[in-house]
Amino acid sequence: MSDIYPFRGVRYNQTIKSELAKVVCPPYDIIPSHMQSELYERSEHNFIRLEHARSLPQDTASESKYTRSASTLAQWLAQGILTVDEAPAVYLHDHYFPYQGNEYRRRGIIALVRLEEWERRVIRPHEGTLANPKSDRLTLLRALQADTSSILALFEDPDQRIASVLGAKEKDEPLIHFNTDNGEKHVLRAITEAEMLAQIQRNLARQPLYIADGHHRYESALAYRQERREKLGQTSGDEGFDFVMMTLVDFADPGLVILPPHRLVRGLPANKLDDVWSGLTSFFQIQELPFSSADVWSKVNTFLTGEAGQGNIALIGPSGKNLLLLKPRDFTSLKKFMPGSRSEQYQKLTVSILDHVILEKLLGLKLEREAETLAYSYDQFDAADRVLSGEYQMAFLISPIRADVIKRIADVGDRMPRKSTYFYPKVPSGLVFYRMADW
Incomplete structure (x- = not known):
């Protein structure tokens, strides 16, 4: 069912890697205006400039926050501030965080997932959406041709086959390792070994994926794919816009914290x-x-x-x-x-x-x-x-709604009311992202 692929991720260069806590940012949908200003001031290279750039009073269709994000992306790539990994990889993200006096680790797999229409039941939603957020993300996709933040999706691993593959990577030197001011820690490793990738792909191919967070981003990606197909005419079905970046987490992960x-x-x-x-x-x-x-x-x-x-x-x-x-x-x-x-x-x-x-x-x-x-x-x-x-x-x-309830609702083809779940903490933007030109 689910079609998973490695990709050549775009990441901050080695120099900026030492100050990643200053350049990563939350996903767009939880950034109020005051936080947006704080992130701009935190670093001249903060990812907010790509993920959720400022609007200006004089903005027009030809000069807007979206075109400025596109210019910033091109500039950072040209200057080497952002670099593209040489080898395609699935990225192992360990997200450590405190909550209510306890310490948690949420383990995620950052990978490309083939876009599928909802009707095919390969990718299953659990919440409703609104038009405005989808319009915003679609316009950003047109400008950047990149996924700046990953969709959080859930899978099942009852026999721990995927967990064993991920566990074997724990001793590898991480690409990224840093702490944030709010007590969180992020560790990112690349899985490039062919057999490990094949094991992950085989086990995920047997099941659907359940969107936990990022319904608007997924529907925006579907709309963008449709636009590109209509414009180009005949396509291979394996174009860069046929895929979307996701962070995949086991339903049973102890770090899967859902707030009401x-x-x-x-x-x-x-x-x-x-x-x-x-x-x-x-x-x-x-x-x-x-x-x-x-x-x-x-x-x-x-x-x-x-x-x-x-x-x-x-x-x-x-x-x-x-x-x-x-x-x-x-x-x-x-x-x-x-x-x-x-x-x-x-x-x-x-x-x-x-x-x-x-x-x-x-x-x-x-x-x-x-x-x-x-x-x-x-x-x-x-x-x-x-x-x-x-x-x-x-x-x-x-x-809070339990993960198994989310699965049951999605399995019967229904969606919960908007704002039914909040997966804590959000997957940050700026660790690694997907540019369609690098597919």
């Missing part, structure tokens, strides 16, 4: 808040939990993640004095608020109940047009602070 995107709401009139309470009591059993309780967060986490926690939601606000634990009275009564085409698995997701029953039905929000009203936080304490400080009126806390 809690929902925060503000800007609602007082009468709407009054209506919410009567609506909630109709569909949920409600237990009040004082914030002053010494073990309040322990009780919240047990409520959300316990065996009986399906559909459970914790509400902070609007009074701020108590935390409300919401448990669905009857899943059947909630189905009428779900999109009719959705699977049973989708309808029972906590995030589906939150989005469709509470946010859309009871609060009257249009989720795709609520940038000012609706926000997301991936930390329950941060969400609580933002309500208690008065920045937001309410926060709805949910439990």
